Amino acid sequence: NAGVMQNPRHLVRRRGQEARLRCSPMKGHSHVYWYRQLPEEGLKFMVYLQKENIIDESGMPKERFSAEFPKEGPSILRIQQVVRGDSAAYFCASSRTGDPPEQYFGPGTRLTVT
């Protein structure tokens, strides 16, 4: 039973380029969460999605960041016009329905902006 998959594992972008991070949830999980980990910090919630719906994006920066979880395919976190401050590890988690939502984390994508 495959866990949460994220790709790429490492991504290097120059300032001003776009970054696309993908997350495939565990089989049977319909809820996806994105977290960001800045250097030397803990994880911070960004966004919570269900299939074709953004439920809570209160942790997303207001500009340049967007997320989707289409009916088919992985969830995508998109960062437009990246800046050096976007360099971080981005983790995806997934869960089944239910309370509490026990979240299983992927290995993360480490984004470096040069």
Add this chain to the structure above:
Amino acid sequence: AQSVTQPDIHITVSEGASLELRCNYSYGATPYLFWYVQSPGQGLQLLLKYFSGDTLVQGIKGFEAEFKRSQSSFNLRKPSVHWSDAAEYFCAVGTSGTYKYIFGTGTRLKVLA
């Protein structure tokens, strides 16, 4: 405001010694509590979790944690540390009806041979 505090940024112990990592939380509702471990360049692995019931929780790799409501704490313990336990440890809190985990800033464990 909801928060999680891990007071110790770095901890160094000798191999074979006992370990306790501290976690304190501030939460209005009954919390769900988690400990994760992250090895360098890796993702997060769940060590143990507390939802309800027995306040002493057993996890993987010989770890345990005790929920103390009166102290708002969920400290992680291991009786004898192995060199492979060197990693960063995160405490996280969730609550019924929400889905956001609040993470502490982590404790980096170094193990001396």
